[in-house]
Amino acid sequence: MLSKNRIKYINSLKIKKYRQVHQSFIIEGAKSVLELLNSDFKIEFVLVTKEFQQKYSSILTRHNALLETVTAEELQGLGSFQTNDSCLAVAKTKQNDFLSPEKTEYVLVLDDVRDPGNLGTIIRVADWYGIHKIICSNDTTDIYNPKVITASKGSFLRVNVFYTDLSSYLAENAAGKNIIGAFLGGESLYDFNFSATGGFIVMGNESNGIGEEVASLVTNKITIPRVGEAESLNVGIATAVMLDNLRRQIPG
Structure with missing residues (x-):
């Protein structure tokens, strides 16, 4: 008992x-x-x-x-x-160990993703598409939240996560790399060519998108073209669309 x-x-x-x-x-x-x-x-x-x-x-x-x-x-x-x-x-829990991309690696960056279910789904999606590192803003929800762990379906075991100040991190670690951000306005994802040299893919808050400080560091603003009438996409689904198009061009 x-x-x-x-x-x-x-x-x-x-x-x-x-x-x-x-x-x-x-x-x-x-x-x-x-x-x-x-x-x-x-x-x-x-x-x-x-x-x-x-x-x-x-x-x-x-x-x-x-x-x-x-x-x-x-x-x-x-x-x-x-x-x-x-x-x-x-x-x-594990220590919040620093993560940086390998030479041609793509890393996922999350700016203020608050919903535990969304974070768990994103970790699962990242695992599916062979993304091994996620850099999270300090105000992104805790990876060890039970709802995050549950939604990740075990993928938290294979995807490493690092929490930090995103603006400082990108300013110090993204030299020479594309910083690709998801926005409602920007170049069509379907016309965008992902660089074979790797980079960062930034996804933003469920309601407000990518914050101004991080947005100022984005080198390529990308939008997922809307065909129907929905106002927006869930950030987990949007992440899957972004990563799917990445892998169509650059297999893991």
């Missing part, structure tokens, strides 16, 4: 303040937890149902993670899933 202290600790990790204090976060669901076991993240413990433990016993025995058997009822309400009848893990 789960102790009250264990329940209190897990619930506290839903709040950014306590994730930072404990330097820990929650991962839910069979797929993500199984991938976590094979990653380089340090795992505190894994809560598993008997059914999950039996089904994946050969995998679980290959790892040294601390396992605690619980009932499906005990898992209910602990995470962000409405229903979770398999497992939940707590792992240690």
